[in-house]
Amino acid sequence: MFSQKLKTSPPEASGRDSAMKHSRRFGTPHSLVLSSILVALMVSLIYTSAVLATEYYVSNSGNDSNTGTSPTYAWRTITKVNSFKFLPGDIIRFERGGIWREGLTPQSGNATGYIKYTSYGLTTKLLPLFMGSVERNSTANWIKAGVNIWSASSIWGDIGNIIFNNGQSFGIKVGQAVDLNAQNKFWYDATNKVVKMYSTQNPAALYTDIELALTWHIIDISYRSYIIFENLQLAYGGAHGIFGYSTHHITIKNCDIYFIGGGYQEGLQQVRYGNGIEFWDNANNNTVQNNRLWEIYDAALTNQSFGTVSQYNIYYTNNKIWNSEYCFEYFTGSSASTIYNIYFIRNTCLAGGEGWAHAQRPDPSGVHLSFVGNNAINIYNFRIENNTFHTAKWTIFNLLWPWNGADGLILRNNLYYQPSDQVLVRWGPRIYYPADFERYKTETGKDAGSTLTIL
Secondary structure, eight states, X not given: OHHHHHTOOOOOTTHHHHHXXXXXXXXXXXXXXXXXXXXXXXXXXXXXXXXXXXXXXXXXXOOTTSOOSSGGGOBOOHHHHHHSOOOTTOEEEEETTOEEOSOBOOOOOBTXXXXXXXXXXXXXXXXXXEEOEEEOOSGGGEEEEETTEEEEOOOOSOEEEXXXXXXXEEOEEOSSGGGOOSTTEEEEETTTTEEEEEOSSOHHHHOSOEEEEESSOSEEOTTOEEEEEESOEEEEESSOSEEEEEEEEEEEESOEEXXXXXXXXXXXXXXBOOOSEEEEEEEEEEEEESOEEEEXXXXXXXXXXXXXXXXXXXXXXXXXEEEEEEEEEEEEOOTTOEEEEEEEESOEEEEETOSTTGGGOSSOOOEEEEEEEEOOSEEEEEEEESOXXXXXXXXXXXXXXXXXXXXXXXXXSOEEEEOTTSEEEEETTEEEOGGGHHHHHHHHOOOBTOXXXXX
């Protein structure tokens, strides 16, 4: 849609005169003449918006006092980007190889044009990286606070995870100071706003890179619409990667999202959370395609809600997901909600429940499809098709009772791979192992055309 609008041809200069001549010659009603004029004006406005669209550039070597309209005069910070007023059709480009440790609050486009956040620069360089963490790499960052206890200050909020040496190892989050009794266990002291960690020596003497994942969303799209995110990478956030209330016409494609989650959810003491991409409450006409997501504390992809909402025309296609507790999660709490045209198609889901989070979760599971309750009565055309699901620690598909409208849930032509001793499907109270695959299909009426390879 975006490219089509940019290519919209301008109306002929004589469009209004032609309409009037047509009226005089053939007696066209005045209302139709006005309609023709209005249509011409609307097309002209769309074209004008596209023509006036501007590309902006952001670089670690830029300066926020620049115009931002070329790589030579690039801006430097996301703070500048967040504060600038963009127009529909504008493109904001972040330089490949750059790193930003600020939360992005994007702006909405409209039906005349999307606002796009993407990359520029040499394709040999890494995608621009948005990090939800702070570094504590210097021995000066750590102060001895007891026997084998070290603290790092200047932390404004809860820490969901500590990542050492770019993912070679991780911290183990504990709920109170007395639990700091083994290497790399850590606790966030909310009163003094410091993180404390058990270590036999200064952590920065053991590791060359230490990232503390802050509990905030790297990109917040709440109440936003008509936005494209493309060719970006998001990492090391303690909450969600991309999150939003009440969104529509959002496209997320060709992005990498990893090491997300682990912080305590606000208002829910000691409940840890963190999804890769989440659409909460009302959501429609959103597309998530060709992304890679891994090492996610909860769900890599999800649309969910407790309230009365409408969620429709949501597409998850051609994504690759691994080492996440859930590949895809869905639930809604209200019987009055309307859910339809949800597509989870041609995705590859690998190693459900593997990775950093599983071992330290209080409720470890490992599920590719987590359907943990649906109270919506008006639900239909919810499609899970042509996906590959390869091994999950607990079960590949978990559908938790009560689940209204199961007839509207369509599964077919999927490829399953699961060891013989692992559960394949939990359908409410019924449990199916790989050997029960054909019985599962017969009893549920699901997964016609799907195949299973027992490992």
